[in-house]
Amino acid sequence: MKPCEEEEEQGGAAAAGGGGDPWKECAELAVQLALRAGQIIRKALTEEKQVSTKTSAADLVTETDHFVENLIISVLKEKFPSHRFIAEESTAAGSKCVLTDSPTWIIDPVDGTCNFVHRFPTVAVSIGFAVNRELAQQKQAFDQPPPPTLAYACHIVAIFRSHMRTASTPSSDYISKALILTEIGPKRDPATLKLFLGNIERLLKAQAHGVRVIGSSTLALCHLAAGAADAYYQFGLHCWDLAAATVIIREAGGTVIDTSGGPLDLMSCRVIAAGTREMAMFIAQEIQTIHYRRDDEN
Structure with a gap:
């Protein structure tokens, strides 16, 4: 039985008490997918795009949004078939956006699509994870910094690997x-x-x-x-x-x-x-x- 599935049967409590990290396998795969998606987006930044609108003229979607989302979900579903998913383009296509107690992946395949369309390189892949309707904390997983390339054309963000986590936050209240x-x-x-x-x-x-x-x-x-x-x-x-x-x-x-x-x-x-x-x-x-x-x- 996979660690994630075993933890789900135990009620979905995240990594509480001994026995290592039951979400480690999920963490590792999320990082791999974020890096893979980032490579796709970096390449697509320089290419012509087919652009459509959703809720307004400013709410854009491209074939890359759909491709990256389908890639992330298909790989995660194959590995963790009992998990649930909330994803931007699936929701736009009519899927229900409901957060339950089940382990749930929350995915934005291209955050900053308008930037992406205009080749303005402030773009992210966001892969979040919730258990018991709470966002999962993974403080012990992947503490090493990301490759330097991630600071440039496409930033890769996954909750399990953040070069921000040890950074200082502003102390000023003013x-x-x-x-x-x-x-x-x-x-x-x-x-x-x-x-x-x-x-x-x-x-x-x-x-x-x-x-x-x-x-x-x-x-x-x-x-x-x-x-x-x-x-x-x-x-x-x-x-x-x-x-x-x-x-x-x-x-x-x-x-x-x-x-x-x-x-x-x-x-x-x-x-x-x-x-x-x-x-x-x-x-x-x-x-x-x-x-x-x-x-x-x-």
């Missing part, structure tokens, strides 16, 4: 010294844009050093974990944008919460992350909510 990251979101109607720009204005009036939009929520959160920014907030992102990077933030000592100031709800399509809880709560009090449908309401 917005006047903060660099804040965010994303626009797929809704571009006048009312939504007014709220989005109003939130940026509020943070700038609070004397934030700057606000940046880089086009990949996964990498924005990883920059935060690495200490290159102080906070991140967004409305309209999805569980596959958050699953892997949330673990990286937490392992680096940061805070991830709901925009209301409460605990993170992975399906809520909204998040604040920061180096300190004080910073996260300050942003929660400053910004106005932009409403999106929950992932599990599809």
